Amino acid sequence: xxxxxxxxxxxxxxxxxxxxxxxxxxxxxxxxxxxxxxxxxxxxxxxxxxxxxxxxxxxxxxxxxxxxxxxxxxxxxxxxxxxxxxxxxxxxxxxxxxxxxxxxxxxxxxxxxxxxxxxxxxxxxxxxx
Amino acid sequence: xxxxxxxxxxxxxxxxxxxxxxxxxxxxxxxxxxxxxxxxxxxxxxxxxxxxxxxxxxxxxxxxxxxxxxxxxxxxxxxxxxxxxxxxxxxxxxxxxxxxxxxxxxxxxxxxxxxxxxxxxxxxxxxxxxxxxxxxxxxxxxxxxxxxxxxxxxxxxxxxxxxxxxxxxxxxxxxxxxxxxxxxxxxxxxxxxxxxxxxxxxxxxxxxxxxxxxxxxxxxxxxxxxxxxxxxxxxxxxxxxxxxxxxxxxxxxxxxxxxxxxxxxxxxxxxxxxxxxxxxxxxxxxxxxxxxxxxxxxxxxxxxxxxxxxxxxxxxxxxxxxxxxxxxxxxxxxxxxxxxxxxxxxxxxxxxxxxxxxxxxxxxxxxxxxxxxxxxxxxxxxxxxxxxxxxxxxxxxxxxxxxxxxxxxxxxxxxxxxxxxxxxxxxxxxxxxxxxxxxxxxxxxxxxxxxxxxxxxxxxxxxxxxxxxxxxxxxxxxxxxxxxxxxxxxxxxxxxxxxxxxxxxxxxxxxxxxxxxxxxxxxxxxxxxxxxxxxxxxxxxxxxxxxxxxxxxxxxxxxxxxxxxxxxxxxxxxxxxxxxxxxxxxxxxxxxxxxxxxxxxxxxxxxxxxxx
Numbered sequence: 001x002x003x004x005x006x007x008x009x010x011x012x013x014x015x016x017x018x019x020x021x022x023x024x025x026x027x028x029x030x031x032x033x034x035x036x037x038x039x040x041x042x043x044x045x046x047x048x049x050x051x052x053x054x055x056x057x058x059x060x061x062x063x064x065x066x067x068x069x070x071x072x073x074x075x076x077x078x079x080x081x082x083x084x085x086x087x088x089x090x091x092x093x094x095x096x097x098x099x100x101x102x103x104x105x106x107x108x109x110x111x112x113x114x115x116x117x118x119x120x121x122x123x124x125x126x127x128x129x
Numbered sequence: 130x131x132x133x134x135x136x137x138x139x140x141x142x143x144x145x146x147x148x149x150x151x152x153x154x155x156x157x158x159x160x161x162x163x164x165x166x167x168x169x170x171x172x173x174x175x176x177x178x179x180x181x182x183x184x185x186x187x188x189x190x191x192x193x194x195x196x197x198x199x200x201x202x203x204x205x206x207x208x209x210x211x212x213x214x215x216x217x218x219x220x221x222x223x224x225x226x227x228x229x230x231x232x233x234x235x236x237x238x239x240x241x242x243x244x245x246x247x248x249x250x251x252x253x254x255x256x257x258x259x260x261x262x263x264x265x266x267x268x269x270x271x272x273x274x275x276x277x278x279x280x281x282x283x284x285x286x287x288x289x290x291x292x293x294x295x296x297x298x299x300x301x302x303x304x305x306x307x308x309x310x311x312x313x314x315x316x317x318x319x320x321x322x323x324x325x326x327x328x329x330x331x332x333x334x335x336x337x338x339x340x341x342x343x344x345x346x347x348x349x350x351x352x353x354x355x356x357x358x359x360x361x362x363x364x365x366x367x368x369x370x371x372x373x374x375x376x377x378x379x380x381x382x383x384x385x386x387x388x389x390x391x392x393x394x395x396x397x398x399x400x401x402x403x404x405x406x407x408x409x410x411x412x413x414x415x416x417x418x419x420x421x422x423x424x425x426x427x428x429x430x431x432x433x434x435x436x437x438x439x440x441x442x443x444x445x446x447x448x449x450x451x452x453x454x455x456x457x458x459x460x461x462x463x464x465x466x467x468x469x470x471x472x473x474x475x476x477x478x479x480x481x482x483x484x485x486x487x488x489x490x491x492x493x494x495x496x497x498x499x500x501x502x503x504x505x506x507x508x509x510x511x512x513x514x515x516x517x518x519x520x521x522x523x524x525x526x527x528x529x530x531x532x533x534x535x536x537x538x539x540x541x542x543x544x545x546x547x548x549x550x551x552x553x554x555x556x557x558x559x560x561x562x563x564x565x566x567x568x569x570x571x572x573x574x575x576x577x578x579x580x581x582x583x584x585x586x587x588x589x590x591x592x593x594x595x596x597x598x599x600x601x602x603x604x605x606x607x608x609x610x611x612x613x614x615x616x617x618x619x620x621x622x623x624x625x626x627x628x629x630x631x632x633x634x635x636x637x638x639x640x641x642x643x644x645x646x647x648x649x650x651x652x653x654x655x656x657x658x659x660x661x662x663x664x665x666x667x668x669x670x671x672x673x674x675x676x677x678x679x680x681x682x683x684x685x686x687x688x689x690x691x692x693x694x695x696x697x698x699x700x701x702x703x704x705x706x707x708x709x710x711x712x713x714x715x716x717x718x719x720x721x722x723x724x725x726x727x728x729x730x731x732x733x734x735x736x737x738x739x740x741x
Contacts, residue, residue: 034675037726037727037730039727039730039731040730040731060730062726062727062730063669064319064669064672065319087731088727088731127675
């Protein structure tokens, strides 16, 4: 699955898609594939503050529970409520399924994230392929 | 004419097949109104009105409980019991779990009347026998680990971790700063970060190097004055021994941080090397792994925590101490160190108090000499808390922590149990020993972590195992466990991918990479293994190996059983090439075939409800 060129990525396998001051955050195809079938998403509430490179929630698969790391700092403006009943949407369409939306408090943080090419290179190193 | 093909559903109860092959209905489903498993005699005392006694608490409707006869209940549970897979039925190669045989002699000893009937409220003066068992086990475990003080209280490994990190925190607090983070390698057991978090620490991840071990440079960068400890499993969850462990300890100690060792994999070390000698400050053991007490099915587990002397003031209460004089029976005064006991019946004259690093038994010295890379001398130079004065000392003091006289209530010293005549306990020596008692007067203790004294039945079994094997026997079990894992590795490494080439200790980790190319993943292979009559290995762990197959045979397996397992694994690898669907839908020989784990996790049915 291609990694959208207009997204930015973390080394913890989250993506962020920015529109104005709002960033949508999800997990990558590599992440959902490593985790396997996702059964539960633990997301913060609207209004919560998230911090770049710190956990903001977790995602649970049949195999494991993994922390979700925020690519940026800011306040949560929306939470994808549909994941409560349909967490498998992340498996089916990882790059279209955002988990939270955040109003960026420091857009300069985006500069330290990976672009699609750098992220693909990173996961190739991770898997040794 | 329509034909009704009799398709056996999940709740088939027809008497066409023996019970082993058919599913079993729930007791609720078998219930029929009015059936009873008891018959009471007619009332021969004046009846009372329950409402007058219970008032508003009186139930107006009977609870919805299944109604069955006694034999129906007995058959139900007996049938279920025949579905179990157990170490007594075959190999149980769950990596990281050390599912070894539970010797029958353990059970024999644990059922001896005086031990089986011991009660925790029995006065100490009448419980000296069982306290001697606690004492002897404590000293054997200290000698095996090279540590200096111990608590047997924790009820399992994760509980031991919790206790060990509480000690770590209490020690840091006594020095003025609990610190705020704990380092945990990415190969760690999931319980490690959970422990750190529940003890109020922030978890910082430590990436493994290309060999699957600790990256010393990364460690040196990440350890700061705010690092409370590193929680390390050695051998790691990849079954790899951290051969830089002494340097890891130095890096931590230079910054005043502690080295916690998760003892889950002690079955690779017993009788060979001692964590206390390679710089570990605090660790837990799993009696239900390494020391052959029952595992699974509720065990219960047991996770003793051993530490260096500077952590001893913080141990959970009560601590077992030996009174100074026999006249102190029943009058617990300040405990004195239990000295010179020689649990194996040895000559007490060579059992000095343990000062400095605990002395290794003579027969281990040759091995120690081979480890010349491990530097001699004090491993820990940070300031410490002096239990005898209650003061912090040594901020600039190069004195090793474990030197100096033990303070009041210090643990027993002078062990050397592995050197002497291996005839334990029967010398009449017990009669002349001072009595043991529980010391509760420990102002720096982290408090109790368990009711009473721990899972006593497991202490008896573990001690039976240790005494039955003796030092040479335990060393042999370690060697056999490592040999068995490496035998499997050699026989399977041509068809299953080895993600790390570092030498294996007691377990081997493969990846499903080659089979995954055919759509067959580690979980599928594990389920197919059930068809071959084996319990699955550990799947998808450690997380740093994608598609991990983690196999730990333990020393219990004969080469014949290992060969059967290897043949099954090779056959499955062949099926992955020729008939992958067979594996992806496995198991086929079981009462129910592939269960929908995802659906079970997403939409769990947690209780039975009566049909509407």
